[in-house]
Amino acid sequence: MRVLNCGDSGVLVEVADLGEALALQAALAEDPVPGVTETVPAARTVLLKVDPGAPGGARAVAAAAARLRPRPGALPRGGEVEIEVQYDGADLGEVAELTGLTERGVVEAHTGAHWTVAFGGFAPGFGYLVGDDRRLDVPRRGESRTRVPAGSVALAGGFGGVYPRSSPGGWRLLGRTDAVVWDLDRDPPGLLVPGTRVRFREV
Amino acid sequence: MNRRRGTGADESEGGREVAQGALEVLAPGPLATVQDAGRHGHAALGVGTSGAADAASYALANRLVANPEGAAALEATMGGLVLRARGRVWAAVTGAPCPVRAGGRGAACAEVLLLRDGEELHLGAPERGLRTYVAVRGGVDVPPVLGSRSTDLLSGLGPAPLRAGDVLPVGTPPRAFPVLDAAPGPRVGGDRVELGAVLGPRDDWFAPEAVESLLDAEFEVTGRSDRVGMRLAGPPLPRAVEGELPTEGMVAGSLQVPPDGEPVLFLADHPVTGGYPVIAVVRAADLPRAAQARPGTRLVFTAVSV
Numbered sequence: 001m002r003v004l005n006c007g008d009s010g011v012l013v014e015v016a017d018l019g020e021a022l023a024l025q026a027a028l029a030e031d032p033v034p035g036v037t038e039t040v041p042a043a044r045t046v047l048l049k050v051d052p053g054a055p056g057g058a059r060a061v062a063a064a065a066a067r068l069r070p071r072p073g074a075l076p077r078g079g080e081v082e083i084e085v086q087y088d089g090a091d092l093g094e095v096a097e098l099t100g101l102t103e104r105g106v107v108e109a110h111t112g113a114h115w116t117v118a119f120g121g122f123a124p125g126f127g128y129l130v131g132d133d134r135r136l137d138v139p140r141r142g143e144s145r146t147r148v149p150a151g152s153v154a155l156a157g158g159f160g161g162v163y164p165r166s167s168p169g170g171w172r173l174l175g176r177t178d179a180v181v182w183d184l185d186r187d188p189p190g191l192l193v194p195g196t197r198v199r200f201r202e203v
Numbered sequence: 204m205n206r207r208r209g210t211g212a213d214e215s216e217g218g219r220e221v222a223q224g225a226l227e228v229l230a231p232g233p234l235a236t237v238q239d240a241g242r243h244g245h246a247a248l249g250v251g252t253s254g255a256a257d258a259a260s261y262a263l264a265n266r267l268v269a270n271p272e273g274a275a276a277l278e279a280t281m282g283g284l285v286l287r288a289r290g291r292v293w294a295a296v297t298g299a300p301c302p303v304r305a306g307g308r309g310a311a312c313a314e315v316l317l318l319r320d321g322e323e324l325h326l327g328a329p330e331r332g333l334r335t336y337v338a339v340r341g342g343v344d345v346p347p348v349l350g351s352r353s354t355d356l357l358s359g360l361g362p363a364p365l366r367a368g369d370v371l372p373v374g375t376p377p378r379a380f381p382v383l384d385a386a387p388g389p390r391v392g393g394d395r396v397e398l399g400a401v402l403g404p405r406d407d408w409f410a411p412e413a414v415e416s417l418l419d420a421e422f423e424v425t426g427r428s429d430r431v432g433m434r435l436a437g438p439p440l441p442r443a444v445e446g447e448l449p450t451e452g453m454v455a456g457s458l459q460v461p462p463d464g465e466p467v468l469f470l471a472d473h474p475v476t477g478g479y480p481v482i483a484v485v486r487a488a489d490l491p492r493a494a495q496a497r498p499g500t501r502l503v504f505t506a507v508s509v
Contacts, residue, residue: 004403004404004405005401005403005404005509006401006403006404006453006454006457006481006484007401007454007456007457007483007484007486007487007509008401008487008509009455009456009484009486009487010452010454010484012404012451012452014451037243038243038244038246039246039247040246040247040452040475040476041247042449042450042451042452042476043449043451044449044451045449045451045452046452047451047452047453049246049454052487052488057509058509062509119247120247120248120475121249121450121475121476122249123249124245124248124249124250124358124360125248125249126248126249127248182248184348184349184360188245189245189248189250189349190245190248193248194247194248
């Protein structure tokens with residue numbers, strides 16, 4: 001684990017891989033670092049944002065972060081969400097070919113897996129989901145679509161995701177959901193906050 | 204929305220109650236937006252902080268009209284903003300110093316101005332600096348989005364940039380009253396601006412000469428600059444590590460170096476995460492001065508410790 005400065009307004013904690021990043025998130029949730037205003041988890045890092053005017057500032061946060069001892073394999077705690085999916089996505093056949101499963105097999109693997117939101121990014125409300133079924137690890141499409149509809153349930157690069165709103169995208173589409181994963185009038189606005197456990201259910 | 208009428212002196216003029224005021228935008232200038240202290244608490248899901256780019260000038264404007272911290276104000280870029288008061292509106296102009304006319308009278312920056320019903324506030328082009336703030340007593344009362352009235356030009360959250368014809372409600376005046384007629388602020392803008400920067404978090408991705416260049420050379424603010432970030436022209440900052448950095452969280456003030464070598468200094472609307480290495484981060488106290496650097500300004504970075 002490395003603790004790096006982002007000026008006086010942030011501390012970046014870096015680990016070796018996504019598993020360690022999730023364990024680090026878990027450690028931060030169990031043992032919050034005083035003085036941190038917001039956290040931004042990513043694939044190999046967690047950014048701790050700091051109020052530069054707070055006592056001790058970034059230096060105190062860096063010292064506290066260096067004392068964290070993430071437990072290997074730990075997952076951050078979070079709420080649980082079930083997302084209903086109609087598995088009629090345009091790329092279901094391709095994903096079946098890539099994984100060597102049948103289309104039915106892909107649906108069963110996707111609904112059978114336990115998913116955790118690892119981090120956000122790409123667009124407000126977009127959560128990168130990691131699952132426990134490595135068979136669903138497929139690459140992005142060679143070419144991005146100019147428009148992927150909101151609610152599209154997709155896979156790419158070892159992650160799962162649900163498009164919060166219509167946008168361009170290169171992920172492989174398995175199906176769609178009516179679940180609103182991003183709503184500015186809701187508090188919290190996002191359904192897929194890092195740490196949230198997700199199951200998909202076929203409808 | 205449940206609106207209460209004003210209290211105290213703002214309530215009456217000649218014994219007659221005056222309804223809550225508003226500002227009508229007659230001209231927005233090159234770019235004018237509503238800004239407050241920013242949108243907090245949703246960074247983990249990709250929502251940036253946004254807020255006034257020059258937080259110091261914004262805070263001074265609010266203090267002048269006795270607003271609570273965080274009241275929404277207007278941020279005008281390169282002046283040109285023309286407003287008309289509906290009802291009595293107390294206002295203050297801070298930030299990039301520009302010619303000000305209030306109700307047809309010459310006025311100054313950083314003083315408390317009264318606009319009577321129908322009177323106009325004109326901001327000319329600033330002599331120095333880039334961003335001028337207009338605070339009104341009671342704050343600009345547009346509906347908040349995720350707890351903030353700031354326009355985030357990157358994510359599109361918050362109110363759209365101002366257009367001629369927009370009518371902006373003014374909120375309930377605070378209980379406190381302005382205690383000063385005018386307040387001296389720090390000098391805003393200049394041809395050459397010195398900024399303290401802390402090396403890292405990814406200075407080890409760069410060759411030693413890149414760090415030397417960053418601290419020795421001057422960097423010019425280019426025209427490809429906005430509230431997201433300022434693109435800087437200067438000597439190349441060669442890398443020591445090739446390959447791709449996994450996307451990671453970013454803070455305002457980050458000097459991110461994309462492969463084309465022109466560093467970007469991230470401002471208020473910067474993306475929450477980024478995939479290029481950050482060689483250094485400008486300290487928070489110097490960000491307001493960075494945000495006032497107009498294209499052509501030369502920036503000098505001085506190494507400071509946290």
